[in-house]
Amino acid sequence: MSAAPRPVPGVARPWEFPAVERARLANGVRVVVAPMPRLPIATVLALVDAGAVLDDAGREGAAVLTARTLLEGAAGLDGAALMDRFEALGTSLAATADWDTSSLRMTVTTSRLDEAFALFADVLRAPSFPARDVARRRDERIAALAQELAEPRGLADLRFDGFLYHRTARYARATDGTARSVPRLDAEVARAFHAAHYRPDTTTLIVVGDVTPGEARALVARRLGDWSVPGGAGASAGAAAAEPGDPARPARAARRTVVVNKPGAPQSELRVGHVGVPRTHPDHLPIVVMNAILGGLFSSRINLNLRERNAFTYGANSAFEWRRGAGPFVVSTAVKSEVTADALAEILREIDGMRAAPPSVSEVELATEYLAGVFPIRYETTAAVAGALAAAVLYALPDDWFLSYRARVRAITPTLVHAAAVAHLDPSRLLALAVGDAGTIAAPLDALRLGTLESHPGDHDPTEQA
Amino acid sequence: MTAAARPPAPATRIPVEQYELPNGLRVVLAEDHAIPVVAVNLWYHVGSANEREGRTGFAHLFEHMLFQGSANVAANEHFELVQRAGGTLNGSTWLDRTNYFETMPSHQLELALWLEADRMARLLPAMTQEKLDTQRDVVKNERRWSVDNQPYGTWWERLPALCFPPEHPFHHSLIGSMEDLSAASLEDVAEFFRTWYTPDNAVLTVAGDFDPAAARAMIARHFGPIARGAGRPPLGAMAVPEQFGEWRRQVVPDAVAAPRVFLAFRVPPFGADGWHAASLLAAVLGDGEGSRLTRALVREQSVATSASAYTFDLAKGTDLLICDATARPGITAEALEAALVKEVDRVLGKGVRPPELARALAQLETAWLTGLQSAAARADKLSQFATYFGEADRVNGELARYAAVDAPTVSALARRVLGATNRASLVYVPAGGA
Numbered sequence: 019m020s021a022a023p024r025p026v027p028g029v030a031r032p033w034e035f036p037a038v039e040r041a042r043l044a045n046g047v048r049v050v051v052a053p054m055p056r057l058p059i060a061t062v063l064a065l066v067d068a069g070a071v072l073d074d075a076g077r078e079g080a081a082v083l084t085a086r087t088l089l090e091g092a093a094g095l096d097g098a099a100l101m102d103r104f105e106a107l108g109t110s111l112a113a114t115a116d117w118d119t120s121s122l123r124m125t126v127t128t129s130r131l132d133e134a135f136a137l138f139a140d141v142l143r144a145p146s147f148p149a150r151d152v153a154r155r156r157d158e159r160i161a162a163l164a165q166e167l168a169e170p171r172g173l174a175d176l177r178f179d180g181f182l183y184h185r186t187a188r189y190a191r192a193t194d195g196t197a198r199s200v201p202r203l204d205a206e207v208a209r210a211f212h213a214a215h216y217r218p219d220t221t222t223l224i225v226v227g228d229v230t231p232g233e234a235r236a237l238v239a240r241r242l243g244d245w246s247v248p249g250g251a252g253a254s255a256g257a258a259a260a261e262p263g264d265p266a267r268p269a270r271a272a273r274r275t276v277v278v279n280k281p282g283a284p285q286s287e288l289r290v291g292h293v294g295v296p297r298t299h300p301d302h303l304p305i306v307v308m309n310a311i312l313g314g315l316f317s318s319r320i321n322l323n324l325r326e327r328n329a330f331t332y333g334a335n336s337a338f339e340w341r342r343g344a345g346p347f348v349v350s351t352a353v354k355s356e357v358t359a360d361a362l363a364e365i366l367r368e369i370d371g372m373r374a375a376p377p378s379v380s381e382v383e384l385a386t387e388y389l390a391g392v393f394p395i396r397y398e399t400t401a402a403v404a405g406a407l408a409a410a411v412l413y414a415l416p417d418d419w420f421l422s423y424r425a426r427v428r429a430i431t432p433t434l435v436h437a438a439a440v441a442h443l444d445p446s447r448l449l450a451l452a453v454g455d456a457g458t459i460a461a462p463l464d465a466l467r468l469g470t471l472e473s474h475p476g477d478h479d480p481t482e483q484a
Numbered sequence: 485m486t487a488a489a490r491p492p493a494p495a496t497r498i499p500v501e502q503y504e505l506p507n508g509l510r511v512v513l514a515e516d517h518a519i520p521v522v523a524v525n526l527w528y529h530v531g532s533a534n535e536r537e538g539r540t541g542f543a544h545l546f547e548h549m550l551f552q553g554s555a556n557v558a559a560n561e562h563f564e565l566v567q568r569a570g571g572t573l574n575g576s577t578w579l580d581r582t583n584y585f586e587t588m589p590s591h592q593l594e595l596a597l598w599l600e601a602d603r604m605a606r607l608l609p610a611m612t613q614e615k616l617d618t619q620r621d622v623v624k625n626e627r628r629w630s631v632d633n634q635p636y637g638t639w640w641e642r643l644p645a646l647c648f649p650p651e652h653p654f655h656h657s658l659i660g661s662m663e664d665l666s667a668a669s670l671e672d673v674a675e676f677f678r679t680w681y682t683p684d685n686a687v688l689t690v691a692g693d694f695d696p697a698a699a700r701a702m703i704a705r706h707f708g709p710i711a712r713g714a715g716r717p718p719l720g721a722m723a724v725p726e727q728f729g730e731w732r733r734q735v736v737p738d739a740v741a742a743p744r745v746f747l748a749f750r751v752p753p754f755g756a757d758g759w760h761a762a763s764l765l766a767a768v769l770g771d772g773e774g775s776r777l778t779r780a781l782v783r784e785q786s787v788a789t790s791a792s793a794y795t796f797d798l799a800k801g802t803d804l805l806i807c808d809a810t811a812r813p814g815i816t817a818e819a820l821e822a823a824l825v826k827e828v829d830r831v832l833g834k835g836v837r838p839p840e841l842a843r844a845l846a847q848l849e850t851a852w853l854t855g856l857q858s859a860a861a862r863a864d865k866l867s868q869f870a871t872y873f874g875e876a877d878r879v880n881g882e883l884a885r886y887a888a889v890d891a892p893t894v895s896a897l898a899r900r901v902l903g904a905t906n907r908a909s910l911v912y913v914p915a916g917g918a
């Protein structure tokens with residue numbers, strides 16, 4: 019029995035990102051609406067221009083704790099009653115903060131949208147921050163910090179950032195704070211963060227789903243149109259006013275290898291990279307394509323090398339973490355302890371190779387066709403479209419950014435990819451960090467001679483250095 | 485656009501067409517042209533339960549081999565061709581099924597069908613010892629990553645081991661032991677393929693943007709010529725007593741920072757009478773901030789940092805309802821377990837209240853609609869129902885089946901399944917008594 023010949027593709031059907039309408043209320047609240055009328059649901063995302071970079075020094079974790087405790091009380095209800103009310107409406111709800119923004123988001127059936135949004139608006143505007151519940155959330159974070167020390171993947175991520183960025187830089191510490199900073203957080207800190215940063219003129223409401231732009235604007239105006247804060251619009255203590263110092267200041271500009279000792283570990287968690295570039299860098303798209311070829315895809319050089327050729331690992335990938343400031347470029351993998359140094363050598367070889375010569379047309383096409391092709395798949399859901407629109411707000415992307423994305427990504431050439439590799443991969447300042455059994459891995463790593471080699475116990479926090 | 489001009493919201497019913505090829509392949513088609521995306525999803529009715537003694541982990545290792553090429557596809561080319569076409573893909577192995585799936589731009593549907601057909605028809609010519617050795621090592625690394633080097637990582641092999649007797653097909657580890665993985669041979673690959681990877685042991689679902697007549701023709705062209713298998717060898721005895729008959733217990737010292745307790749109960753199998761009540765009982769107990777366990781253990785008593793409850797959705801023999809909770813610093817495993825048991829006892833004794841059930845149902849309804857958005861999720865659900873119940877369209881009655889369950893029914897089920905003679909505790913404690 020023989021196969022039918024390999025099929026040729028049919029004709030691509032047109033696809034468009036949902037049409038987006040923007041508006042602004044008199045008090046400064048921005049409204050972004052994208053109708054997706056396919057199913058009777060809607061996602062609402064309140065994006066506040068206040069992320070963890072605005073945390074005061076020594077109070078790291080304030081933005082995240084503030085967001086997480088929004089739902090602990092509002093509208094005269096305590097946290098339990100509030101969640102009961104939301105969940106009885108079938109609302110799927112989350113509040114969090116990342117580096118650049120705080121957000122409250124919900125997905126709900128449109129039949130219950132009005133009632134759910136009334137509560138949602140109260141939570142955003144006037145949370146009560148009960149002392150006991152804020153303390154409970156804070157203590158949960160302290161418990162999670164203890165868990166992180168026992169969890170190799172999380173510990174590797176945490177320590178990589180800690181060694182990569184300068185100990186005075188915000189990016190050196192986790193968004194949700196450290197063992198030193200979190201115990202200093204309480205309801206007063208959350209209340210102050212909320213008062214300073216959650217304001218009509220720093221807030222965008224993104225509404226995606228089975229609603230018209232008119233309905234969405236009316237909904238937001240009804241519940242948030244009379245939102246005002248002391249000092250009014252323009253008195254914001256937001257990003258521009260605070261000037262918190264460069265969150266992305268690197269620790270040092272030389273090669274360095276760090277072993278975080280986890281005696282007896284059967285695997286090493288490896289992180290290799292350096293400080294990358296801000297999301298707003300003009301090379302963003304060539305970097306995305308370059309990274310897809312290097313380690314972003316299953317069929318990328320690093321994964322095929324480490325997993326399929328050498329069987330060192332279950333998987334390996336590389337990523338540029340996009341933020342307003344320069345997030346890390348990092349290669350991540352977990353490898354059998356005995357081959358830790360071999361795996362690191364292969365990662366360095368692939369980074370060097372990316373810089374040495376342009377990739378083939380076929381490799382670039384694999385990446386660009388993948389990135390362009392999966393675009394409609396990525397935006398099947400209301401929540402995904404809302405997330406994309408949040409990024410558009412955060413990075414002030416032009417209105418046609420999503421519509422033109424596929425054409426722009428397909429225009430990336432091997433020459434552009436090579437230029438991005440040369441400009442944005444820098445082997446001379448790589449940090450290689452391994453969480454693993456130092457007795458097995460330190461000597462082979464040292465033999466690679468990748469700058470200085472340091473070995474530390476798992477509980478050594480580099481941001482606490484004198 | 486005014487509200488009046490708005491088209492009515494489309495029905496939330498999934499349109500389902502189901503038929504069978506002469507070789508026994510069951511096909512499910514679910515058309516939806518909202519966006520130019522199509523999902524292809526194959527369920528093979530084989531999982532770790534079908535492994536023979538001394539070959540634990542083989543069904544999953546075999547899943548890896550399915551990406552190592554077939555007669556007309558080179559090693560790893562399956563991944564490359566799909567990604568080059570702008571699609572996503574993966575596979576997964578479970579106790580009693582293995583699935584493979586692609587989501588494609590709709591004009592690339594035939595490529596996904598051709599790739600799946602080539603490996604269903606002609607896998608073995610591409611199999612080599614070297615590929616098997618490589619994937620064996622990849623899987624061993626997967627085991628180290630997800631089980632051995634991960635706090636609490638052994639729970640998903642310890643819990644089934646505790647809940648099913650040693651001779652039961654669900655008892656042994658899905659990821660497998662290092663020894664058994666080492667023992668797997670190319671002959672095992674060939675035998676497993678011939679036995680289980682046959683059209684009459686599979687369901688193929690296509691969901692999303694496609695032309696049904698064209699899809700039927702493609703499916704007939706690529707899957708039609710594949711020969712039927714010799715028939716499904718019977719599973720080992722799946723039936724177990726409705727209850728454990730005792731309170732089982734295992735304490736595991738592990739490299740963890742905080743104690744964690746899993747408390748499992750046998751409940752009716754996925755889809756059987758009483759299962760929807762069990763699913764709702766799990767949601768009342770531990771789905772969401774407003775659930776019993778989160779309210780009591782996390783919010784009110786502050787003995788846990790998190791708590792949840794869920795079912796495993798096992799469709800054969802018995803399903804398991806599982807509660808878990810992780811201790812706050814300073815709280816012992818004993819105190820945590822006592823608090824968890826107290827909440828379970830409360831539901832056992834007093835049942836659930838209608839508002840709690842309404843909350844669980846509302847949560848479920850939103851999750852259901854949210855899940856319908858993605859072609860891949862729709863396709864997987866349809867394959868699941870066609871595999872387990874023979875009828876994919878049964879998916880469309882699921883919400884009504886949930887809605888028909890009232891509080892007295894859930895309370896009665898709670899009385900039946902939550903008692904002390906139907907419990908299994910798996911307790912993780914920090915090694916060294918930290």
